[in-house]
Amino acid sequence: MDTAYSHWVEWKEKCDLRICNPETQGALLQYMQKRACSLVEEACAYTHRAPTGISEMDGWRWWNLFEGFYIARASRTQKHIKDWLFYTTEHAYNSPVEALERKVCFCLKRDVLRGFVRDCCPRIREEVSMDEPVGRDDPDGDTRKDVLSLHGDETRDTIARNEAERIAADYANSLFAGMNRRERVAVAATYLNLAHSNVEVEYAAGCKKSVLRTAYRALFVKLVERMKSDYPDESPENLVRMGFYVFEALKVKAYEWARHESICHGLISISDRRTNVEAGI
Numbered sequence: 001m002d003t004a005y006s007h008w009v010e011w012k013e014k015c016d017l018r019i020c021n022p023e024t025q026g027a028l029l030q031y032m033q034k035r036a037c038s039l040v041e042e043a044c045a046y047t048h049r050a051p052t053g054i055s056e057m058d059g060w061r062w063w064n065l066f067e068g069f070y071i072a073r074a075s076r077t078q079k080h081i082k083d084w085l086f087y088t089t090e091h092a093y094n095s096p097v098e099a100l101e102r103k104v105c106f107c108l109k110r111d112v113l114r115g116f117v118r119d120c121c122p123r124i125r126e127e128v129s130m131d132e133p134v135g136r137d138d139p140d141g142d143t144r145k146d147v148l149s150l151h152g153d154e155t156r157d158t159i160a161r162n163e164a165e166r167i168a169a170d171y172a173n174s175l176f177a178g179m180n181r182r183e184r185v186a187v188a189a190t191y192l193n194l195a196h197s198n199v200e201v202e203y204a205a206g207c208k209k210s211v212l213r214t215a216y217r218a219l220f221v222k223l224v225e226r227m228k229s230d231y232p233d234e235s236p237e238n239l240v241r242m243g244f245y246v247f248e249a250l251k252v253k254a255y256e257w258a259r260h261e262s263i264c265h266g267l268i269s270i271s272d273r274r275t276n277v278e279a280g281i
Contacts, residue, residue: 003027005089005097012082017063029059031101036062039108043117066104069112081107084230087174099170106167111233168245175223175246176253182207186216187254189267200266204258223247 007024014020017028037055070081085103089096176184185205186196194201196216197209205212223246227239234242258264 003031003097003101005095005100008085008097008100012086017067029063032062032066033057033059035105036065036108036113039105039113040117040121043109043113044121065116066108066112069115070107102166102170164242164245165249168242169249171242172246172249172253175226176250176257179219179254180215181205182212182215183219184254184257185264185267186212186219187250188258188264190216191251191255192267192270194267194270198267198270200270204261204264204267 004027007020007027010020010024011017011028017025020028037057040054085100085107089099179187182205185201189196189198189201195209196202196205196212202208202212205215207215223243224239227243227246231239231242259268
């Protein structure tokens with residue numbers, strides 16, 4: 001049974017999956033069981049051994065791990081996972097259910113299943129063959145060599161970066177929806193390598209460079225504080241890395257917006273003329 005956005009909305013509104021209708025329960029439990037098992041086996045492919053029979057574990061066990069982790073964290077931080085999961089669905093590039101489930105998957109990988117792998121999956125200390133199947137329950141399944149070659153020449157770092165960029169794009173989309181014109185123009189000008197003192201930039205922003213620069217700096221502070229609030233358990237290094245991806249996505253979004261705003265025609269024209277000169281056109 002495929003999950004629908006309405007299933008997640010019902011869970012959010014009723015707070016407890018146990019009082020949701022049977023269809024919602026079945027869809028979300030099946031999703032959680034399938035996703036969690038897949039992610040645990042993926043995490044165990046290199047350093048741990050997944051427990052025997054993991055694919056037969058009850059969906060409620062995975063669901064309780066998922067909800068229990070965030071209920072415990074909310075009691076310490078007053079941050080509620082449901083609010084964060086649903087926050088960007090209205091402004092997501094893809095469908096709401098895809099954006100939401102990408103976040104659920106991210107949370108499972110980053111938070112929930114780390115403890116499960118650490119506590120329930122023994123570390124691999126002996127040498128293992130690259131031809132050994134990843135899943136112990138499926139002797140004919142993909143081997144470690146197969147898993148490593150799934151993405152062609154991409155390294156695991158590249159795969160992780162691509163996932164971070166996809167998450168950052170959704171995050172930036174929600175931020176952009178709340179940005180005012182000055183902030184959008186300032187970010188678009190940065191993307192176009194135009195100084196905030198440029199007359200066309202000032203005209204598009206409707207203010208002088210000093211006010212624009214103040215708004216630009218305030219946007220950075222807002223971004224940092226929001227990310228600290230949304231990701232209280234992340235290390236400073238990870239927040240800096242994610243912040244970079246988010247700001248890069250914001251610049252692209254601001255540029256796309258500026259190209260369709262008549263008041264920004266001047267600064268776009270300057271950038272286009274400069275590009276033509278550099279290209280010898």
